[in-house]
Amino acid sequence: MLITQNNLSVREIRETDFESIVDYFLKADKDFLSGMGVDTCKLPNRKEWSKLLSDEYHQSIKNKKIFYVIWILSNEPVGHSNINKIIYGQEAYMHLHMWDTGKRQRGMGGEFLKMSLPYYFDNFKLKKLYCEPYALNSAPNRTLKKSGFDFIEQYETIPGWLNFHQSVNKWCMGLKKFQLLYG
Numbered sequence: 323m324l325i326t327q328n329n330l331s332v333r334e335i336r337e338t339d340f341e342s343i344v345d346y347f348l349k350a351d352k353d354f355l356s357g358m359g360v361d362t363c364k365l366p367n368r369k370e371w372s373k374l375l376s377d378e379y380h381q382s383i384k385n386k387k388i389f390y391v392i393w394i395l396s397n398e399p400v401g402h403s404n405i406n407k408i409i410y411g412q413e414a415y416m417h418l419h420m421w422d423t424g425k426r427q428r429g430m431g432g433e434f435l436k437m438s439l440p441y442y443f444d445n446f447k448l449k450k451l452y453c454e455p456y457a458l459n460s461a462p463n464r465t466l467k468k469s470g471f472d473f474i475e476q477y478e479t480i481p482g483w484l485n486f487h488q489s490v491n492k493w494c495m496g497l498k499k500f501q502l503l504y505g
Contacts, residue, residue, distance in 0.1 A: 330430060332437040335390035335402070340375045342399055343390070344368055346421045347484075354423075359456030361486040383445055384410050391441050393420070393434040401431075403438040405446070406482070413450040414442060417482075418462050432465045439495070439504055449497045454481045457489040466493040470503045 335343075347355070348371070352362050366374065378388045386408060393401040401421045405414035416438075420431055442451055455462035457476055467473070471493035481490050 328433075329396045330433050330437065331394045332391050332403075332434060332441070333394065334441065335375075335379065335392055337376070337379060339390070339392050339399060339402070340372050340379075342421065343375065343402055344371045346402075346419060347371070357456070358459055359481065359485045359488045359490075361484060364484050389414075389442070389446070391438050393430075393438075395430065401434065403435065405442050405451070408446060411447045411449070413452065414446060414448055415482075416442065416451055416453045418453070418455075418465065431461065432468050435465055435469050436504060439500055443497060443500050451495050451500070453493045454479070454490040455493075456481075456485075457491045463491050463493075469495075470499060471495045472499070 347360070347365055348368060355362055365371075374388075375390075378386055381387070383389075388404055388406045389408065390402050390404040392399050393403065399421070401419050403416060403418050405416050407413075407415040418431060418435060420434075439451070442448055452474075453462070453466055453471065455466070457463070472495065474492040474494050476489060476491050478487065478489055480487050
């Protein structure tokens with residue numbers, strides 16, 4: 323499946339995308355990663371990360387622990403979204419990443435997010451999709467609000483395997499709201 327709107331499109335990850343995802347994290351500025359809530363000491367090395375991506379890529383949809391879609395601008399990959407903590411037929415947690423610093427905060431993230439949602443709800447038969455961005459990272463919080471996600475709460479946690487202890491904003495979109503807004 324390829325979802326296209328204007329010069330933006332979203333597709334499922336391919337093996338040729340692994341290097342770009344790994345580079346996004348391993349070559350990023352430490353202050354940028356910290357601003358997203360990433361603990362740079364927890365980043366795996368290139369070989370470990372590539373193996374993780376490959377292992378998940380080859381799992382059946384019902385057995386995936388992580389699933390990625392690639393964001394494309396004018397036929398060039400510029401970012402990705404992924405879900406993890408997947409409970410097939412129930413829920414998952416979403417992440418949003420714009421790779422190219424020149425493309426950030428230009429309004430494309432919201433459009434890419436909207437085009438990513440069908441992959442998650444349809445492929446994984448989700449009833450709820452959550453996102454827990456770092457509370458101090460305003461960009462994803464604004465994007466989630468504008469895209470129709472409901473704010474649930476703010477609390478302290480370690481939201482993922484790459485993160486430090488932080489305050490997060492928990493957002494949710496249920497299946498009915500997804501169908502109403504985007505179905």
